[in-house]
Amino acid sequence: MIKKIIIGLFCLSFTSIAQAVLKIDITEGFEGALPIAVIPFQWNGAAKVPDGDVSAIVMSDLARSGKFSPAAEKDLIARPQKLADVHYKTWRIAGMDHIVIGSVTRQTDGSYQVQFRLIDILKAKQVLGYSFKATDKTLRAVAHQISDYIFTHITGLPGAFSTRIAYVTIKRDKKSYSARLQVSDTDGYNPQTLLTSDQPIMSPAWSPDGSQLAYVSFESGQAEIFTHDVATGVRKSRSKYKGLNGSPAWSPDGKKLLVTLSKDGNPDIYILTLSNNKLQRVTDHWSIDTEAVWSPDGKSIIYTSSRSGKPQLYRQAPTGGSKPERLTYEGGYNASASVSADGKSVAYVHGEGNVYRIAVMDLASKSSRILTDGPLDESPVYAPNNSMILFASQEANQAVLAAVSVDGRQKQRLAFTDGEVREPSWAAVRN
Amino acid sequence: MKKLLFITVLALSLAACGDRIKPDDGSVDEGTYASGDSAEGGATAGGLDADGGIGGTALEGGKLVSYEENAINDANNVLFEKIVYFEFDSNTVADDYVELVKHHGKYLSFNPSASVRLEGHADERGTREYNVALAERRAQAVMQLMLYEGAGNDQISIISYGEEKPVAFGHDEESMSLNRRVEIVYQ
Numbered sequence: 085m086i087k088k089i090i091i092g093l094f095c096l097s098f099t100s101i102a103q104a105v106l107k108i109d110i111t112e113g114f115e116g117a118l119p120i121a122v123i124p125f126q127w128n129g130a131a132k133v134p135d136g137d138v139s140a141i142v143m144s145d146l147a148r149s150g151k152f153s154p155a156a157e158k159d160l161i162a163r164p165q166k167l168a169d170v171h172y173k174t175w176r177i178a179g180m181d182h183i184v185i186g187s188v189t190r191q192t193d194g195s196y197q198v199q200f201r202l203i204d205i206l207k208a209k210q211v212l213g214y215s216f217k218a219t220d221k222t223l224r225a226v227a228h229q230i231s232d233y234i235f236t237h238i239t240g241l242p243g244a245f246s247t248r249i250a251y252v253t254i255k256r257d258k259k260s261y262s263a264r265l266q267v268s269d270t271d272g273y274n275p276q277t278l279l280t281s282d283q284p285i286m287s288p289a290w291s292p293d294g295s296q297l298a299y300v301s302f303e304s305g306q307a308e309i310f311t312h313d314v315a316t317g318v319r320k321s322r323s324k325y326k327g328l329n330g331s332p333a334w335s336p337d338g339k340k341l342l343v344t345l346s347k348d349g350n351p352d353i354y355i356l357t358l359s360n361n362k363l364q365r366v367t368d369h370w371s372i373d374t375e376a377v378w379s380p381d382g383k384s385i386i387y388t389s390s391r392s393g394k395p396q397l398y399r400q401a402p403t404g405g406s407k408p409e410r411l412t413y414e415g416g417y418n419a420s421a422s423v424s425a426d427g428k429s430v431a432y433v434h435g436e437g438n439v440y441r442i443a444v445m446d447l448a449s450k451s452s453r454i455l456t457d458g459p460l461d462e463s464p465v466y467a468p469n470n471s472m473i474l475f476a477s478q479e480a481n482q483a484v485l486a487a488v489s490v491d492g493r494q495k496q497r498l499a500f501t502d503g504e505v506r507e508p509s510w511a512a513v514r515n
Numbered sequence: 516m517k518k519l520l521f522i523t524v525l526a527l528s529l530a531a532c533g534d535r536i537k538p539d540d541g542s543v544d545e546g547t548y549a550s551g552d553s554a555e556g557g558a559t560a561g562g563l564d565a566d567g568g569i570g571g572t573a574l575e576g577g578k579l580v581s582y583e584e585n586a587i588n589d590a591n592n593v594l595f596e597k598i599v600y601f602e603f604d605s606n607t608v609a610d611d612y613v614e615l616v617k618h619h620g621k622y623l624s625f626n627p628s629a630s631v632r633l634e635g636h637a638d639e640r641g642t643r644e645y646n647v648a649l650a651e652r653r654a655q656a657v658m659q660l661m662l663y664e665g666a667g668n669d670q671i672s673i674i675s676y677g678e679e680k681p682v683a684f685g686h687d688e689e690s691m692s693l694n695r696r697v698e699i700v701y702q
Contacts, residue, residue, distance in 0.1 A: 261680075284676060284680065286643060286644070286647070286677075287643070287644060302676070302679075305674070307647070327651065327673065328647060328648060330644050330647050330648070344644065344648065346651055351648040351651065372649065372652065374645055374648045375642060375644045375645060388642070388644075388645055390645075394604070395641070395642075417604075417641060419641065419645050420643075420645070433641075433642050435640070440640060440641065459686075460639060460686070462641075463642070478639075481684075507643065
């Protein structure tokens with residue numbers, strides 16, 4: 085059964101950054117998701133801060149993860165504010181596994197004390213309880229932290245709500261073209277522009293420590309790879325060879341980039357050591373080799389190659405001369421791999437006929453399944469906790485970001501009302 | 516497509532009946548690559564059919580072939596056409612465009628001070644980085660043909676934009692076919 089609900093519609097303007105209005109729709113599926121009730125937090129001594137509605141943010145995070153189906157506020161059977169007010173039996177009958185209660189209390193210095201408790205209904209007790217100090221500006225961050233605690237406690241997986249995503253937005257009409265590299269919270273809030281250009285920007289990729297982005301910019305009239313420190317804004321040109329300079333992908337230790345260069349004639353994969361700018365060639369084939377990514381243990385790379393005639397995924401050791409192992413055989417187009425953080429599976433673009441969808445392969449069994457409907461899904465990237473895959477999708481005439489749970493059961497759309505959005509990258513940690 | 520097919524046919528037929536313009540001084544040995552029947556000699560020979568303009572579809576309308584320096588800006592010259600279109604996931608210059616590319620290659624060879632930037636593009640299907648690689652190969656294929664015609668390596672530069680700079684924004688085959696292209700941009 086498919087349910088459609090709108091989880092959140094945030095259209096609050098920020099003083100300096102009002103360009104992105106994000107709307108998250110759960111477009112498909114709640115089946116198998118864990119029932120949870122997030123009771124609206126009590127606000128003491130202050131009016132609710134519009135951007136900092138902590139419980140609403142937690143609810144939205146949990147829904148977006150694909151692992152939870154939070155009860156809609158209007159369907160709450162009770163609104164306990166204290167642990168003592170919780171009637172376990174009533175919630176049990178209502179089929180609720182967990183409820184979250186909490187409060188936001190204004191302090192005399194203008195800050196807030198935020199408390200929350202996670203209550204396990206079946207165990208009939210509190211299983212988590214934390215108190216945080218927050219300001220107007222950090223209320224959202226605290227809310228995402230709370231989401232991480234709840235998510236981790238119940239699923240056993242690390243939370244990924246407190247990190248950041250990067251993406252490229254394009255605004256254009258017949259006369260003008262403007263590309264922007266943007267970074268926002270994982271729910272699309274606080275978008276900040278790192279780079280604006282009248283030439284394309286492509287392939288942003290977070291460094292493993294979440295402090296830098298590598299990307300391709302055409303601002304100088306040719307493709308050029310940069311690394312960009314998101315805190316300081318300092319950036320460095322890393323690769324500006326003749327021809328292609330593309331597909332930057334960080335090594336797990338953050339010291340190297342896999343890049344695609346065509347300086348020697350064909351698009352081939354190289355390892356660029358950032359400390360000394362030395363290049364080590366990985367592939368040497370007349371076909372197109374590109375879109376290389378590392379496995380989390382650094383022992384192999386997976387990339388797209390057209391050596392069989394059509395683009396397919398291959399895996400090999402990151403040293404030159406290693407024998408590539410072909411991973412994909414079904415369909416005429418398999419490309420743009422993203423490896424899960426546990427190294428066990430790979431998400432990629434699977435094209436058949438004129439339909440391009442996101443598929444996932446289990447690397448041990450080589451079995452794969454298609455998760456999305458297309459027709460033009462691309463740029464898949466795993467959330468750092470492997471729970472979902474973020475990707476770019478074409479809906480009607482709008483380019484949007486979308487997410488699908490790794491089992492394919494839940495789909496959501498992250499629609500920015502401002503131009504085309506593409507090429508998401510999800511930071512593993514916030515830095 | 517039709518238009519260029521006709522240009523190709525015309526150019527091929529003309530190739531059989533005229534000699535080349537010399538690269539050194541732009542003068543003509545015996546006749547020119549002119550359409551129609553009123554070639555007057557000289558690299559900018561007349562005989563242009565009014566119906567043979569850029570949008571012309573009539574086969575009897577013709578286009579001038581000359582490699583005079585300003586030929587690339589002459590709407591009645593084959594060199595005015597500067598876009599080469601490709602099939603999906605292909606980097607082969609289609610038969611329909613081989614002659615066009617060769618004309619540009621010859622132009623470069625006859626005008627050593629001229630230079631072009633070949634801008635490779637792809638349609639929106641497939642992945643972005645793969646499309647950048649594919650579109651570069653398209654530009655390289657065009658460059659190779661130009662080199663065969665005597666253009667110099669240093670006259671040609673390449674940039675690939677992949678699917679990042681479409682000219683048509685629809686998602687239908689017509690739009691996509693317009694986006695699978697190499698643009699020959701004289702510098």
